[in-house]
Amino acid sequence: MSSTTPIHSDQAPAAIGPYSQGRMGAGLVFVSGQLGLDPTSGELKGLDLETQTRQALSNVQAVLRAAGCELTDVAAVDVFLTNMGDFVEFNRIYQSFFGEHKPARAVVAVKALPKDGRVEIKCVAVKK
Numbered sequence: 374m375s376s377t378t379p380i381h382s383d384q385a386p387a388a389i390g391p392y393s394q395g396r397m398g399a400g401l402v403f404v405s406g407q408l409g410l411d412p413t414s415g416e417l418k419g420l421d422l423e424t425q426t427r428q429a430l431s432n433v434q435a436v437l438r439a440a441g442c443e444l445t446d447v448a449a450v451d452v453f454l455t456n457m458g459d460f461v462e463f464n465r466i467y468q469s470f471f472g473e474h475k476p477a478r479a480v481v482a483v484k485a486l487p488k489d490g491r492v493e494i495k496c497v498a499v500k501k
């Protein structure tokens with residue numbers, strides 16, 4: 374028997390591989406990497422960084438809410454960008470979602486992402 378429970382939200386895109394949108398256990402919520410995919414079509418919401426980042430963060434938010442959490446419960450975020458030149462623009466959009474809440478974070482450049490996405494975001498939250 375698993376010590377974690379899967380999280381599912383219809384407000385976030387279905388997993389595109391053999392994984393869950395998220396899992397929770399021991400008071401922690403693990404949100405799988407979210408691309409800027411439209412939850413209905415499963416396709417990228419747009420080609421530009423801003424649209425993809427906003428959608429990816431909305432997807433993260435939807436999975437968190439399905440687990441009974443909000444962005445303010447997030448303790449750590451990992452971000453994958455296909456172009457580190459997008460770092461400043463990404464930060465602007467990211468801050469518009471997180472406001473003054475500043476989780477621990479890593480941002481790394483990667484060669485490619487699934488579906489040719491420009492950004493992928495995953496996180497860990499603490500369930501109150």
